[in-house]
Amino acid sequence: MRQKRFRTRFAPSPTGFLHEGHVLHAVWLWGIAALCDAEMIVRIEDHDRQRCRKVWEDGIIRDMIWLGFFPALPCPDMSGLPRIYRQSDASANYERDLQGLLLSGNAYPCSCSRSQIRQRIEGRSAWLYDGYCLKYQADPVLPCCIRFRNRAADLCSVDGSCDEGVGRRDVALRDRNGNFTYHYCVVHDDLSQDISLIVRGEDLEPSEGEQRALARCLAPDRAYPLCYYHSILKGENGEKLSKTTGAPAVALLRERGYHPDLVRGLVMHKAGLLPAVRRITISEIPALLHPRLGAFISTVSLFSELRPSSGV
């Protein structure tokens, strides 16, 4: 099989059912993957063992097959599905590289509770960590998380002289319960799975700075993937659409007799990508998205010229 120019990933967390927000993401992802000539892999982001369930994973796979996204992909193993990776299979690798970060001084234990951090950084961004345990060391008696030592955050200090720009957080890599975090797993996976194109919702854009910094630490010679952030669907309360904000489940639409092409059309209309609801096949998506991608497509052309692509 001819090698694709890029490699991207569909990376659901099996913490609930597939809903309209996920369908919109799949529309963007499949459309951009087609336009960029990208191979697709599936990554089940089940790093949070307390919240993830196999029944949710099975439901997501079933719904994606019904929607037609999986069979539309090139299938490396003849199973009808793209290659599937699970974060729960990678724990030993996460641990090995976490120890490497600790040994090289690029990670450190932190015993601060949320309320302690909140008290110290009063009036400033609630999500900013102030580097307290980097300066004074963690309390060895208390349970600790492991934080990334983000060199971009070195201007942040406990005396409050801190630039609160995004990308500067010392994000947790493993929480105090021993769970590897979203930030750590996603950066580690993108490197180990050779991802070169990332398509994700705009709500994740503020995390890119920390993730780039972490990727530079784990693999200094690797180029960071090309990223595209798409608009997301929001519930009536203005929050990102989720099962808690009343997103209709894909399974429910299927039971009500909706055609998968109509589900795509409904979601694309809600997102402002279609002036009126109509059936949309997967093969129509790239042409519908292309006019909205202007500058990004130019960047893709430039980026792919810089990367060696092996034809045939």
Ligand SMILES: [Zn+2]
């Ligand atoms: Zn701390």
